[in-house]
Amino acid sequence: MEIADSTALVSGASSGIGRAVAIALTQAGAQVVGLGRDMPALRSLATATGATVLKVDLKSADALQRFVEHSLPDLAPVDILVNCAGSGRFGPLDQHRAEEIDRLIDVNVRAPIALTTAVLPGMRQRDRGRVVNVASIAGRLGVPNETVYSATKGALVVFSRALDAELTNTGVGVTVVIPGVVRTSFFERRGAAYDRRWPRPMPPERVAQAIVRAIAREQSDVVVPGWLRIPIWLQATLPGLYGRLERWFG
Numbered sequence: 001m002e003i004a005d006s007t008a009l010v011s012g013a014s015s016g017i018g019r020a021v022a023i024a025l026t027q028a029g030a031q032v033v034g035l036g037r038d039m040p041a042l043r044s045l046a047t048a049t050g051a052t053v054l055k056v057d058l059k060s061a062d063a064l065q066r067f068v069e070h071s072l073p074d075l076a077p078v079d080i081l082v083n084c085a086g087s088g089r090f091g092p093l094d095q096h097r098a099e100e101i102d103r104l105i106d107v108n109v110r111a112p113i114a115l116t117t118a119v120l121p122g123m124r125q126r127d128r129g130r131v132v133n134v135a136s137i138a139g140r141l142g143v144p145n146e147t148v149y150s151a152t153k154g155a156l157v158v159f160s161r162a163l164d165a166e167l168t169n170t171g172v173g174v175t176v177v178i179p180g181v182v183r184t185s186f187f188e189r190r191g192a193a194y195d196r197r198w199p200r201p202m203p204p205e206r207v208a209q210a211i212v213r214a215i216a217r218e219q220s221d222v223v224v225p226g227w228l229r230i231p232i233w234l235q236a237t238l239p240g241l242y243g244r245l246e247r248w249f250g
Contacts, residue, residue: 001130001173001218004029007076011058011115012085013051014041016184017134020208021082022051028212033075035067035085058085058111059103068118078119080215082132083112083156088190093147101148108152113159120172127171130215133160134177134207137223140232149190164220175214177222178232179207199225 008025012018013034022034022045032051035058036042042053054071057063072078087107089100116131123129138146139153160176167173183201187194194201207224214222223229235242 001080001128001215003080003212003216006030006079007033008080008082009033009035009075009078009115009119010082010084011035011056011111012083013045013053014038016084016186017179017182017204017207018082018084019045020204021084021211023049024205024208024212025080025082026051028216030080031076033078059087059106061106061110064111064114068114072118077122077126079123079126079129080132081115081119081130082134082211083115084134085111086134086136086153086186088146088149088186090145090187090190090192092145096148104148104152108149109155109159112156116163123172124167124170129172130175130218131160131163131172132175132177132211132215133157134179134211135160137178137180137228137232140178141235145192146190161220173218173220175211175219175222177207177211177214177224178228179224180228182207 003025008030010018010022010032013022014036015038022032026032026049032049034042034045034051034053035056037055037057039055042055045051046053056067085107087104089096089104112133133156135156136153138150139157142150157176160174164174181194181199181201182204184204210222210224
């Protein structure tokens with residue numbers, strides 16, 4: 001897919017992977033519209049890249065609906081949608097409050113589906129477009145103390161693959177991105193810092209560059225870093241061995 005002169009809508013653009021993706025797509029020649037909650041950070045992104053930025057709180061169903069119904073129609077037709085916004089929560093399942101579970105589902109599942117549903121008719125009409133959903137290795141393997149987060153990211157993986165199959169023989173495709181540990185403020189926001197020595201967190205720019213390549217090459221599945229395909233394969237083919245290794249090494 002040609003990225004230059006495309007219009008890209010990027011959620012979660014005020015920080016982390018979303019900001020890095022907005023910058024990388026701008027450098028590739030796209031006209032970027034960035035969504036986020038942190039307006040000072042969005043203004044900084046706009047100054048640095050020339051992107052159009054809009055404050056949208058994706059955990060609010062009303063705010064999302066207002067954007068879809070009133071702001072999105074005023075934008076240029078979206079050729080690329082990158083759903084980067086995400087929310088986490090660390091701790092045992094029985095310590096998750098109902099409102100925290102709702103927030104995870106709203107941001108990680110409902111919002112990407114709603115944004116995709118909104119831009120898909122135009123993509124199909126033009127016979128051109130790509131939806132990129134940023135999931136997580138947690139959504140493939142499941143992570144203790146991140147049960148709901150893992151479930152929401154797993155839902156995003158399955159949604160992406162089902163939609164990509166649904167769009168076969170059209171000019172529209174879907175990419176699901178499965179990153180490992182990324183050096184962002186996500187861990188502080190989820191309620192617990194990342195304290196493992198290995199694997200070491202990678203910069204968000206590495207994920208962003210993988211996303212840009214995936215769009216250009218029309219890839220359906222991206223794992224960053226690539227070695228994470230080993231535990232994914234192991235869990236799928238030898239679940240008993242994987243379970244023992246998980247108990248031994250965490």
